[in-house]
Amino acid sequence: MTGHSPEIDPHTGVETTGHEWDGIKELNNPLPRWWRFIFWASVVVAIGYWILMPAWPALPGLQGHTIGVLQQSDRADVAADTAAMRQDRSVLSARLAAVDASSILRDHDLSQLALSLGESAFGDNCATCHGAGGRGAKGFPRLADDVWLWGGTLEDIERTIRLGIRSNQTDTRTSEMPAFGRDELLPQDQINDLVQYVLQKSGQRADPAAVVRGQPLFETNCASCHGVDLHGDRSKGAPNLTDKDWIYGGDAATLRRTIYGPRNGVMPAWVERLDPATVRALAIYVHSLGGGE
Amino acid sequence: MASSTLIDLRKGRPGSGGGAGAPPPEDGPIVLYARRKQIYPQLVFGTFRNIKWLLLFATLGVYYVLPWLRWDRGPGAPDQAVLADFAGGRFYFFGLEIWPQEVYYITGLLILAAVGLFLVTALLGRVWCGYFCPQTVWTDLFLVVERFFEGDRNARMKLDKATWSFNKLWRKTGKHTVWLLIAFATGGAFVLYWHDARLLAETFFVGRAPMTAYVFAALLTATTYALAGTMREQVCTYMCPWPRIQSALIDRDTLMVTYRSERGDPRGAHKKGDTWEGRGDCVDCKQCVVVCPMGIDIRNGPQLECIQCGLCIDACDGVMKKIGRPTALIAYDTDENVLRRWKGFPARNFSPFRPRIVVYALVFCLTVALMAFGLTTRSDIEMSVLKDRSLPFVQLANGDVRNGYTLKVVNKQRAHRTFDVQVEGLAGAMVEIIGEGGDAGRPVVSADADGVERYRLLLTVAPGDLRGSNADISVVLSEGGKTVATTAATFLEPETGNAS
Secondary structure: OOOOOOOEOOOOOOEEEEEEEOOEEEEOOOOOHHHHHHHHHHHHHHHHHHHHOOOOEOOOOOOOEOOOOOOOOHHHHHHHHHHHHHHHHHHHHHHHHHOOHHHHOOOHHHHHHHHHHHHHHHHHHOHHHHOHHHOOEOOEOOOOOOOOOOOOOHHHHHHHHHHOEOOOOOOOEOOOOOOOOOOOOOOHHHHHHHHHHHHHHOOOOOOHHHHHHHHHHHHHHOHHHHOOOOOOEOOOOEOOOOOOOOOOOOOHHHHHHHHHOOOOOOEOOHHHOOOHHHHHHHHHHHHHOOOOO | OOHHHOOHHHOOOHHHOOOOOOOOOOOOOOOOOOOOOOOOOOOOOOHHHHHHHHHHHHHHHHHHHHHHOEOOOOOOOOOEOEEEEOOOOEEEEOOEEEOHHHOHHHHHHHHHHHHHHHHHHHHHOOHHHHHHOHHHHHHHHHHHHHHHHHOOHHHHHHHHHOOOOHHHHHHHHHHHHHHHHHHHHHHHHHHHOOOOHHHHHHHHOOOOOOHHHHHHHHHHHHHHHHHHHHHOHHHHHHHOOHHHHHHHHOOOOOOEEEEOHHHHOOOOOOOOOOOOOOOOOOOOOOHHHHOOOOOOOHHHOOOOOOOOOOHHHHHHHHHHHHHOOOOOOEEEEOHHHHHHHHHOOOOOOOOOOOHHHHHHHHHHHHHHHHHHHHHHHOOOEEEEEEEOOOOOOEEOOOOOEEEEEEEEEEEOOOOOEEEEEEEEOOOOOEEEEEOOOOOOOOOEEEEOOOOEEEEEEEEEEOHHHOOOOOEEEEEEEEEOOEEEEEEEEEEOOOOOOOOO
């Protein structure tokens, strides 16, 4: 402190800073003390934060960022939480995978776990094609009804999920409908007769003359899989052609397209991506959607 | 600190004359800033002081002891009488158990607190401020400690003026140490309401308690120490909104701590043996001022700062007895009566039956009745039936129509329960429950003690029983033949009967 007394501006009564520009003097109205206190306190807190927490990016010689004394890492926290959750669930999950599928349905705790696990796993993995709640879509069978191509028991469903359909697994469910038109196995007019026959058998309007021509053609070319009564065969995944349930559609044009060159749809084998407990939970969830046998 | 900063930036102007708190000169800028004056309330004895001691022990006792009370709720349930269990999602209050979806009971409690404050304030002025407010109670407690270490008013003033010495040092250190201990006990007791008290007390000091417990214990330790130890009357005058609200709630018929000016004035010193004719009873001894925890003079009339604790009544009554005049020169009285006495009318007896009081009381009683009705008649079971949204209905191969639902059962009893499921309003429906396990031979759902369970409910109707339009149905849960819950739902059917 020097001895001189500050200059007081006569108009406002406030002391000046002593600085002068072209006759204009600056008043000394300092920031409030509480404001300065909070400012310096913030500076101190910030320095403490740099030391304790990850703060500075890419300093030379450091990879990524400074780690901080506390070594706090959200990524590591999430990994630890996930591992802890798996650990918590492991007992029930192990039981879920160990006991046979149908006895899960008789156990209250296991079926509750399987249904909630299955619901979320279905949403993550299956609903993209089969729709929410197993609604189904064109080319992707509805799972909420009681029509099953490969069987609707728990064991059947679980095997389908595990190994897929026409997947790369050796034990996968597979069958191949011939491409009668594309491979020129049948001429176009015979395919049309077959279409009329299937239309008539599934309760739709059909040309009677073509139906008569179509019946022997069906028995020669199709009945080995779809059956003489057209009720299908689950061991080959051959659909029942007499009901109202169609994967791709039951109208004449779609039927013709199917016989000309079938799609032979593929479902991935989930054994490659999901653990046995999740596959089992999925099977129980799908079974519970309504059509389980 | 916070209160003294509002208009801090005006400091240094000539108006304040360097010495803060000095009155501004006539033509200078108006200075709104006033430096805080340290208040040294003197100990007083009397009726209202005794009431305050009693309430201090009662309220602090409840606060510190409540988390330690036990209440047996059976196995698996917390046995703490009062517990806000956030992790488990329950609020326990003795025999009451509030679930998160019943948060409206907490809302009701808040309404009761608000209306109760309105009622009491309109009736008796700021009794909350003067007797029950934590700020008042803890400040009183801190003052006890201050008196223990530093003595009463005059000794404390002397000590503060004295230069630092060993005597001053140990007294100040002792006071602040005990203050901090009390503050920590306050913050520590607060967190006990949110966790199992015994477990938390065991883990707290070995560093294994939840982080939130440490944060809130530290927070309340700091605020208790600062608010009750150092800030005191500044909290009531500057920080608290209640003094502003109260001015809208108080009217001329409210009982308030009042100096009866018509009897006291003109005031002045009085020598023993002098006549009392032609003068007031107030001898200007300033006892009412020195005992005031807010540092005001009640003789200036009703003031924002006054918390109406009644200590000035005790002080004045003591003096009046000593000089042989009637007591109650300062007393609980209404503005209306003061006015009437000035005009020479007789004072009216205090009557609580005024329209606003009756309305507040009615609202209060109505809320209590509604809550009591809700609490006594609330069901210990809840059920929700949520229809599958992705599929309105499923037509099965044989023509049957099926609807799927998610059925949720909430069991608020402390015992495992099993319920029969029936569906009304849907003739010929086959009811199927998935997720129960076991084989009861009929559709049942069960729920664990204090638990929530989800099931799938499938309703299937044969083509002959279809009615061709959507059906409003009821899902009914019954326990031992007695209906315990009913929920409405809808059964959807194909409109033409042959949709695929």
